[in-house]
Amino acid sequence: MASTLDEQAAVKFIGRVVEVNGEESEIEIMSEFCRGLFHLNHFSHLIVLYWLHLRDNENDRRTLRVIPMRHEGAPEMGVFGTRSPSRPNPIGLCVVELLKLENCALIVKGLDAQEGSPILDIKPYIPRADSIPEAEVPEWTLKGPAT
Amino acid sequence: MASTLDEQAAVKFIGRVVEVNGEESEIEIMSEFCRGLFHLNHFSHLIVLYWLHLRDNENDRRTLRVIPMRHEGAPEMGVFGTRSPSRPNPIGLCVVELLKLENCALIVKGLDAQEGSPILDIKPYIPRADSIPEAEVPEWTLKGPAT
Numbered sequence: 001m002a003s004t005l006d007e008q009a010a011v012k013f014i015g016r017v018v019e020v021n022g023e024e025s026e027i028e029i030m031s032e033f034c035r036g037l038f039h040l041n042h043f044s045h046l047i048v049l050y051w052l053h054l055r056d057n058e059n060d061r062r063t064l065r066v067i068p069m070r071h072e073g074a075p076e077m078g079v080f081g082t083r084s085p086s087r088p089n090p091i092g093l094c095v096v097e098l099l100k101l102e103n104c105a106l107i108v109k110g111l112d113a114q115e116g117s118p119i120l121d122i123k124p125y126i127p128r129a130d131s132i133p134e135a136e137v138p139e140w141t142l143k144g145p146a147t
Numbered sequence: 148m149a150s151t152l153d154e155q156a157a158v159k160f161i162g163r164v165v166e167v168n169g170e171e172s173e174i175e176i177m178s179e180f181c182r183g184l185f186h187l188n189h190f191s192h193l194i195v196l197y198w199l200h201l202r203d204n205e206n207d208r209r210t211l212r213v214i215p216m217r218h219e220g221a222p223e224m225g226v227f228g229t230r231s232p233s234r235p236n237p238i239g240l241c242v243v244e245l246l247k248l249e250n251c252a253l254i255v256k257g258l259d260a261q262e263g264s265p266i267l268d269i270k271p272y273i274p275r276a277d278s279i280p281e282a283e284v285p286e287w288t289l290k291g292p293a294t
Contacts, residue, residue, distance in 0.1 A: 006265070009198055011236045012155045012208075033235055036211040038225035044283035049196075049238060051156055061159075064183040078185035080269040083276075088180055089158045089267050091196060093240075095277055118153070120236050122227040124284065129230075129293035130242055131278045136191035137271065146276035 013051065013118035015104075017111065024099065025111040027119055034104040037122075041101040045125035048111060051118040052090035060086040074140035083147035092117070094147075095125055112147060160198065160265035162251075164258065171246065172258040174266055181251040184269075188248040192272035195258060198265040199237035207233040221287035230294035239264070241294075242272055259294060 014036075015029035027048070029037060040046070055061070063086035068074040079087045096108040106122075161183075162176035174195070176184060187193070202208070210233035215221040226234045243255040253269075 006160070006200075008157050008159045009200075009203060009265075010155050011158055011238070013153070014235050033211065036225040036227045036235070038212060038228065039222065040225055040228040042224075042228060042285040045279050047240060049236075049240070053153075053156075056156060064180065065185060075186065077189075078183040078187055080183045081185065081187040081189060081271050083270055083273070087268065088161050088183070089196075091158070091238075091268050093194065093196070093270060095279060118156075121234065121238050123230055123240060124228050124288070125279060125282045126230070126284055126288050126294060127280050127282050128289070131280045131282070132192050132242060132272060133274050133278045133280055135272045135274050135278070137273055138189040141271070141273050142275070147273060 011051070011120050013120070015119040017050065017113045017115055017117045017119070020115050023109050025108055025113065027106045027108060029104045029119070031104060037101060037104070040122070041098060043124040044098060046096055046098050046108065047123040047125055047130070048094050048096055048108065048113070048119065049121040050092045050113045051120055052085045052092050053116065053118055054114070055085045055090040060090065061088050063087065068140065071140045071144040073143070091120065158198070158267050160267065162266040164197070164260045164262055164264045164266070167262050170256050172255055172260065174253045174255060176251045176266070178251060184248060184251070187269070188245065190271040191245060193243055193245050193255065194270040194272055194277070195241050195243055195255065195260070195266065196268040197239045197260045198267055199232045199239050200263065200265055201261070202232045202237040208235050208237065210234065215287065218287045218291040220290070238267065
């Protein structure tokens with residue numbers, strides 16, 4: 001790989017998970033990015049990219065192999081074949097339902113981020129591009145939590 | 148938002164799109180991250196997060212409203228309601244089919260990244276978590292490209 005190319009970049013936090021209440025979470029987007037939410041409520045579901053801030057350390061970011069613990073029978077896997085929060089770039093991804101959009105705040109259902117997690121990006125969920133019901137997975141992914 | 152909290156973080160590039168050939172793309176993962184690909188081929192589909200390196204500039208990252216151009220009839224939207232490459236964090240997301248995994252290289256189908264795009268993360272596509280065929284979208288998303 002050419003050494004003249006950049007090997008890292010900066011991500012800005014655009015908001016934060018301010019409250020988690022059972023399946024519902026409140027995301028607050030910083031006022032400077034709030035205009036980017038215009039008409040977001042035209043979509044029923046979103047893809048939320050967030051920063052796994054508790055895993056932003058040398059040790060977690062050096063992790064390349066894991067045994068998914070909450071999934072009975074899972075073998076050792078490369079991290080890129082898991083949704084483990086320990087990975088070179090601690091970016092979490094979750095498909096959520098948008099329940100409410102009001103000013104700079106969103107209430108979403110199903111977000112697996114913790115209170116305090118910084119938000120990196122929000123994208124509309126578009127079934128044409130994002131839904132592959134027939135995608136094949138190993139059996140251990142069918143037990144335990146969805147990710 | 149508390150001012151004591153970090154407002155940005157660093158992402159490392161773990162690889163690059165080295166070739167795009169029609170619908171097929173080759174991704175090369177840097178040798179230091181290659182162990183993270185172990186057993187990735189147990190999944191038929193992947194979610195690829197990549198860096199929209201051509202949009203990593205002040206102007207594109209300041210963009211908060213767009214009119215999706217390739218979609219007839221699309222209204223002005225907040226960027227978070229679009230898949231526009233101009234956004235505060237130029238992170239691209241694409242669901243792809245894994246055609247081949249060999250050493251540190253992957254051949255995937257359907258990746259919308261350009262040759263040279265840095266890779267940030269690869270995650271397994273898990274229908275239980277990621278597939279919402281019934282998600283509602285505005286009509287303009289049904290015309291033109293999928294994203």
